[in-house]
Amino acid sequence: MERELEYQKMKKVLALDSSGLVASVAIVEGNGFESCLLAEYTVNYKKTHSQTLLPMLDEIVQMTELELDTIDAIAVAAGPGSFTGLRIGSATAKGLGLALEKPLVAVPTLDGLAYNLCGTEKIICPLMDARRNQVYTGIYEFSRGLLRRIEPPMAVDIQEIAEKLCALQRDVIFLGDGVPVYRHRLTEILLTELHAAGKYHEYAPAHLNRQRAGSIGTLALQYMREGKLETAAEHQPDYLRLSQAERERAEQERARQGEAP
């Protein structure tokens, strides 16, 4: 009974994604039956998120005459992504949460990206350029309208994720800012194995192939019904990678232990 009520209750979220080159903000409203994107502002242009994110949010808040204290939660793309970009989104969400006394919903960036392609029968492979010859990636599918992880978020080289895809022997659709970087390599690897098995790969079109705060907000509505909320104070990004200094220190530590008898 209680659960059913929770399912019917209309909720409103502010959503932010500054995990990559795209800055995106949205206001999404909905319950378990229906949802509606009230506003979304997405810019894929080289300008510092620090300067753009909050003015963009202010713009859609004014456009929709939103009273900030009527929102139920603040959703944020919580990583992986650019370390600095993640922190700009995270600190913005934490500040809003603190001032408005509202909870946060942390949506994994790759889940948010995959959710752009809601409804596809193909498996979805978001690729974010992670530098150092790696991508942040995962493998997803939609099953009865719900996003399901086949492979959870990871930082790997393109060969490794391509091999996992080949092993699945299913049609696959790629998206994300890693696509332009690895398109050629992917085609080479997949053509031989995947295509030989009669399965094909394609790339998502322009309006769906980058981070969209609308997706973060819509997924957040689902997370809220599942009770996946955080306090603004406890929230921090999930970087999926240690800092360089920590990595090097761990390597030295391992080397030292390796030398010891």
Next chain:
Amino acid sequence: MEDKKDVLILAIESSCDETAAAVVKNGREVLSNVISSQIALHTLYGGVVPEIASRKHIEKINYVIKEALDQAGVTLKDLDAVGVTYGPGLVGALLVGVAEAKAISYAAKLPLVGVHHIEGHISANYIENKDLEPPFICLVVSGGHTHLVTVRDYGVYEILGRTRDDAAGEAFDKVARAIGLGYPGGPKIDKVSKEGDPDAVHFPRAKVEDAPYDFSFSGVKSAVLNHLNGCRMKGEEIVQADIAASFQKAVCEVLVSHAMDAVRDQGIRKLALAGGVASNSTLRRMMQEACEREKTAFYRPSPILCTDNAAMIGAAAYYEYRKGVRHGLDLNAVPNLRLGER
């Protein structure tokens, strides 16, 4: 001018390795001053690691702000403005405080005042010295900065001299590492020097040609390294305390003589110390003695206000706020922001 009620400012500071928040009343009364230090963490790496510092800021910031509000016994509704350090400093670290402060200011409908980190250090002097007003001479010495400044008015600075190479605090850190004291160098050298002979070794007191107020500390640092090498070659014992005390004396003498030159030349008989190195006990003592000789009023913040903190940012923000300075939602972190720039 309306003779309005008190002005309460929430201030946030995250430019390096301290996550700090404070509530300050009328620029001079500290209602709370909360600092979450990361020193222990960075000690593992022998210095501040920017990425680790930034991650720690995100982890702590809301707790620190809430604690500051609670200790002051206020809520956001009681405040008049939010002040935040937007430079200079580590860009990733600054961005956490700036994004957080902007979001709070936006959601709580409070004016936002961006503050220069060094202006904060200088303004730390207002907190405990209710009588201190510009103009005065200020020597700002920290791990990242060495500036000799005339404070003409609130927020109006004339830079007389700056370091040409290492900041004073940086030289302390490097020498501390070289003699095996480790990080953070300033407090460690200060402590061990108490056991040493400051006249054991004569290290150079550098002057910069044609710029009498400028500093150079790379020479004295190299002299320490050369001295250490010399000792090792000759198989002489290295007395850590003596080297530390001698190095400290060399640096402090230069700082004091430049500051007193400025006092005399500018005809301003008020001198203030600021920045992390301002808590060095030898520097405080030598500067006090020099000021007494020169009949100059000497001001210095308590050590807790010398280190990076947000109370000083609140003090600086207050005077900016009174002048009508407001920053927009597009305020960015400026890692190399210069003093007096807006």
